[in-house]
Amino acid sequence: MNKTYVSYNNIVSSLGFNSDVVVENIHNEVSGLELIDNKNVLPEPFYSALINSEKLEEAFQKLHPKQEYTRLEKMMITSLSKVISTSNIELNDRVGLIISTTKGNIDALDENNLFQKERAYLSELGKQIKDFFNFKNEPILVSNACVSGVLAIAIAKRYIQQNMYDHVFIVGGDIVTEFILSGFNSFQALSSKPCKPYDKNRTGINIGEVAASTLVTNSDINLTKEAVEIIGESSCNDANHISGPSRTGEGLYRSMNSALTQANLTAQDIDYISAHGTATMFNDEMEAIAFNRLQLQDVPLNSLKGYFGHTLGASGLLETIVGMHSLYNNTLYASKGFETLGVSKPIHVIKKTTSKELKTFLKTASGFGGCNTAILFKKINPN
Amino acid sequence: MKTNYNITSYCHIKNNHISLNGSVIFSEVHTSFSEFIKAAYKDQNTKYSKFFKMDNLSKLAFLAADVLLKNQNLDLEKDNNIALVFSNKASSLDTDVIHQKAIQHKDNYFPSPAVFVYTLPNICLGEISIKYKLYTENSFFIFERFNAEHLFTYTNSLLATHKAESVLCGWVELEEENYEAFLYLVSKKEGDKEFNKQNIITLYNT
Numbered sequence: 211m212n213k214t215y216v217s218y219n220n221i222v223s224s225l226g227f228n229s230d231v232v233v234e235n236i237h238n239e240v241s242g243l244e245l246i247d248n249k250n251v252l253p254e255p256f257y258s259a260l261i262n263s264e265k266l267e268e269a270f271q272k273l274h275p276k277q278e279y280t281r282l283e284k285m286m287i288t289s290l291s292k293v294i295s296t297s298n299i300e301l302n303d304r305v306g307l308i309i310s311t312t313k314g315n316i317d318a319l320d321e322n323n324l325f326q327k328e329r330a331y332l333s334e335l336g337k338q339i340k341d342f343f344n345f346k347n348e349p350i351l352v353s354n355a356c357v358s359g360v361l362a363i364a365i366a367k368r369y370i371q372q373n374m375y376d377h378v379f380i381v382g383g384d385i386v387t388e389f390i391l392s393g394f395n396s397f398q399a400l401s402s403k404p405c406k407p408y409d410k411n412r413t414g415i416n417i418g419e420v421a422a423s424t425l426v427t428n429s430d431i432n433l434t435k436e437a438v439e440i441i442g443e444s445s446c447n448d449a450n451h452i453s454g455p456s457r458t459g460e461g462l463y464r465s466m467n468s469a470l471t472q473a474n475l476t477a478q479d480i481d482y483i484s485a486h487g488t489a490t491m492f493n494d495e496m497e498a499i500a501f502n503r504l505q506l507q508d509v510p511l512n513s514l515k516g517y518f519g520h521t522l523g524a525s526g527l528l529e530t531i532v533g534m535h536s537l538y539n540n541t542l543y544a545s546k547g548f549e550t551l552g553v554s555k556p557i558h559v560i561k562k563t564t565s566k567e568l569k570t571f572l573k574t575a576s577g578f579g580g581c582n583t584a585i586l587f588k589k590i591n592p593n
Numbered sequence: 594m595k596t597n598y599n600i601t602s603y604c605h606i607k608n609n610h611i612s613l614n615g616s617v618i619f620s621e622v623h624t625s626f627s628e629f630i631k632a633a634y635k636d637q638n639t640k641y642s643k644f645f646k647m648d649n650l651s652k653l654a655f656l657a658a659d660v661l662l663k664n665q666n667l668d669l670e671k672d673n674n675i676a677l678v679f680s681n682k683a684s685s686l687d688t689d690v691i692h693q694k695a696i697q698h699k700d701n702y703f704p705s706p707a708v709f710v711y712t713l714p715n716i717c718l719g720e721i722s723i724k725y726k727l728y729t730e731n732s733f734f735i736f737e738r739f740n741a742e743h744l745f746t747y748t749n750s751l752l753a754t755h756k757a758e759s760v761l762c763g764w765v766e767l768e769e770e771n772y773e774a775f776l777y778l779v780s781k782k783e784g785d786k787e788f789n790k791q792n793i794i795t796l797y798n799t
Contacts (some may be wrong), residue, residue, distance in 0.1 A: 313714060314684075319693040332684050334736040350743060351735035353684055354715045361732065368750040389689075392696045393709035444756065447677075447722040447731045453710045464728050468756075578710060579719035581731050 212428050214367040216587065218297040219424040219531045222289040223518060224259040227269055233535040236543050237563060240458060241517050243404045247453040251388045257404050258386050258425040259418035259519045261285060263350045275342075280315045280325055282385045283338050285421035290381040294343060295421040298432070299377050307349045309336050310362035310382035311523040314353075338485055339381065347375075351551055353523070355484070356577030357445065358382065359422070360526025360585055369383035376428050383421035384522035390417055397453070399490055405520075407487030407513035407545060408494050408559050410552030418519025422528040430590075438539035438587040441570075442473030448580035450552040459500025462574060462581035466504055469584040475570070477505040480586075482542060482571040484533040487513020488520050489547070493576065498553035509572075512560045516546030526575040526583065537568045537589045570588045598752055599784030601759075603777035603796050604660045606633075606653060613660055615799055626772050632657060646707065647720060647772075648688045649772075654679065654717035654765040655724070657774035661761065662725055665778075668725045675778075676730035676757035677718045678747055679767040684714045694721055717765065730756050738766045739775070741793040748779055764797070 213506065220228055223237040224242030235242075242259030263281075270284040271293055274334050279341035286309070299305060311332065317331035328334060336349035350369075352362045359382040394417060399471070401414035426440075427433075446468065448461035456462075470476065483506065485497055501507055514529050521528055536543060544563045569589050576582045604687045605612045611619040611633055619636050623629035630652045634644055639659055649654060658677075667673045688711040710716060715733040722731065730751055736743065744762050751757040759780030766773045775797050779788045786792050 313689075316689060319689060321697055330686060330689070331682065333682050333737045336735070337737070348737065348740070348743075352732065353713070353735055354731065354733050355713045365732065365747070368754075369746060371754075372746045372750045374746050388696055389693060389712075392702075392704040392714065393692060393706075396704040396706045396709055445730050445732070446728050447719065449722040449726050449728050450718040451723070452716050454707070461728060472754075577715075578713055579715040579731070580722060581715060581719070 212371065213391050213434055214370050214429065215427050215535065216363060216442045216530065217425045217427055217433045218293045218442060219534065220289045220292040221420060221422050221528060221531055222242035222262055222285050223259060223420040224418065225517065228292065229531055229535060232307055233532060236517055236532060237541065239544055239546060241404065241546055242418065243519055246317060249316065252391045253403045254402065255403055256330065256391065256400060256402065260386060261419055264569040267470040279338065280318065280329060280362040282315055282383055283335065286339055286383045287342050289421040290379060293379060293425055297425045299345060301345050304376040306347050306369055306378040307345045308362045308366055308378055308380045309339060309342060309349050309351045310380060310527060312353060312355060312357040312358060312384050313390060317385065317387045338417065339507065354581055355579050356522060357526060357575040357581045357583040358523040359528065360530060360573055360575045361445055361581045362527060363426060363440065364445060364583060364585055367440045367443060367497055370426065370428050378426045378528060379423065380426060381421065381423040381563065382524040382527035384419060384524055386417055386419045401489065404547055405489035405515050406547035407489040407515050408551065408553055408557065409548050410550040412489045414490055418521045420518055420521040420524040420528050422524045422531055423525045424527065424531060433590060435591055436534045437590050438534050438537065439590055440585060441588045442469035442586040444468035444472065445583040448582065450580055452580060453578055455496035455576055459496045459503060461580055462497065462500040462576055463503045465582045465584040466500065466572065469586050473586045476584065480506065480509050480572050481568040482536060483509050483511035484529045484571060484573045485511045485513050486575045487515055489515055495553050498557045501557055502555040507556045508558050510542050510558050510560050512545035530573050533571045533573055533587065537571055540565055540567050542566050598750060598779050598781055598788035600786040600788050600792060600796065601778050601780055601782050601784045602661050602664065604657050606657050606774040607772065611660060626770055636767050641724060648711035650685060650687055650765065650767045651711060651717040651720050653767050653772055653774050655720050657765065657776045658721045658761060661776060661778055667725060673725065673727060674729055674758040675727055676751050677721060677727065678732050678744060678758045678760055678762040679718060680734040680736055680740065680744065680764050681714065681768060682735065682737060683768045685712050687768050688712050739797055741790050741797065745790045745793055
């Protein structure tokens with residue numbers, strides 16, 4: 211089968227509006243998380259990583275919008291426009307669009323929102339993005355809880371290998387809303403402090419917002435310096451519980467195992483794991499068990515939730531992009547918030563940002579509904 | 594495009610009817626979807642208590658899947674590699690509205706985890722996976738309308754790359770009293786309906 215690559219990319223986030231700036235901030239262990247006290251959103255103060263509204267507006271207005279757009283649409287369009295323009299790919303009938311989101315314009319359901327309730331349909335979000343850029347094909351929206359962003363990459367590869375498209379642009383995003391915060395808070399999953407994935411003293415998750423975009427392509431011409439090849443991908447359900455992960459990590463284990471088999475690799479071939487690490491007790495423990503079942507306990511891993519919070523439908527895509535830069539920069543970035551191992555099985559959490567030659571990385575994610583996704587990526591440029 | 598796969602069975606739930614492979618197996622007029630799906634559950638002898646805590650989208654998707662899967666005589670002690678590829682237009686909006694109502698007014702604020710968890714469309718895939726022990730590929734897509742071409746391409750990809758031996762695929766749409774489920778099973782097994790885009794469209798419209 212033909213090879214498939216992940217190439218041009220962009221991140222619009224609290225840590226900057228392009229991937230290089232964002233990765234530089236991660237390198238310096240700068241977190242976008244801050245304490246927010248907004249009683250309209252949540253009765254108690256909470257930690258979140260929010261995109262600066264003025265900066266977003268400024269960046270978005272440069273694209274000369276001709277109508278009103280929602281906050282999420284502005285984030286997604288701003289992010290995707292950079293990837294489309296730098297890739298220089300003509301948006302013809304061989305180019306697909308995948309949008310990854312869990313809740314889309316869910317804020318439109320709020321009585322006080324300026325937009326009509328109809329804007330909350332995910333298909334309407336898809337239409338807005340498609341029309342802004344004039345994509346020729348219908349958008350494909352993926353809404354598969356917290357694996358959406360990484361699953362979108364697997365789906366792009368599959369469509370390309372079925373010869374439906376040559377290139378697929380993916381944009382992933384979700385916004386921090388009262389809808390989401392109140393829901394996670396009702397699960398008592400929100401932390402009142404900056405989150406600490408895998409740490410003994412972890413107290414739950416922070417929710418953040420990001421829009422991330424990338425190009426998935428079958429062409430090895432004009433790839434970016436940090437481009438990677440997708441060498442294995444899989445998504446397996448826990449078949450256990452709709453809101454809690456499997457205690458044996460079954461779905462994640464199967465996802466990673468299947469991705470390794472497809473790539474014809476073993477645990478020893480993986481240089482780095484970009485893990486999910488939400489900093490809830492059950493999630494982090496489940497991951498540690500699944501990694502151990504595959505003898506991945508010695509592979510350096512991090513969770514980027516300490517920099518951005520959990521960015522839901524964008525998270526898997528965001529973390530894949532950072533992973534690509536990690537490979538290119540030959541650098542393992544510190545898993546922010548981690549001090550002392552707080553899971554029952556040994557795992558190698560990166561405490562300090564360090565240089566190391568890297569060739570291959572594994573990206574994993576897990577979410578509500580028992581879903582799990584794992585993708586293996588290989589560096590193209592041998593630097 | 595020719596494939597080696599067949600559509601081995603299909604199910605519709607709409608307009609107070611449930612049909613399996615084109616024949617009506619349950620029909621009762623009810624004033625609401627909730628009453629209809631409860632009556633269907635009883636009639637089909639489903640016996641799965643978790644059904645009653647599901648939201649309406651999950652009930653619809655679960656029952657349609659159950660009608661098809663219980664006829665497969667699956668051995669749940671073994672791995673059954675049946676992927677789930679579902680789609681709709683309204684995502685989980687029906688339950689989203691319920692959660693929004695619970696948080697809209699601060700003097701009447703009662704968000705509940707039992708509701709919130711269903712504000713994701715893929716939860717219905719989890720419900721089906723739990724019942725039938727499907728440790729398999731799950732994807733939920735949103736399209737403006739039933740999109741046979743995308744479902745065909747994605748299913749084909751899962752089968753051709755051996756990610757799945759069969760795929761349970763289709764459309765599960767629910768918003769207030771408007772509901773429609775159309776699910777079909779695709780595999781290498783014998784069948785008189787070849788798996789292709791035209792046959793998917795034909796069956797969808799029956």
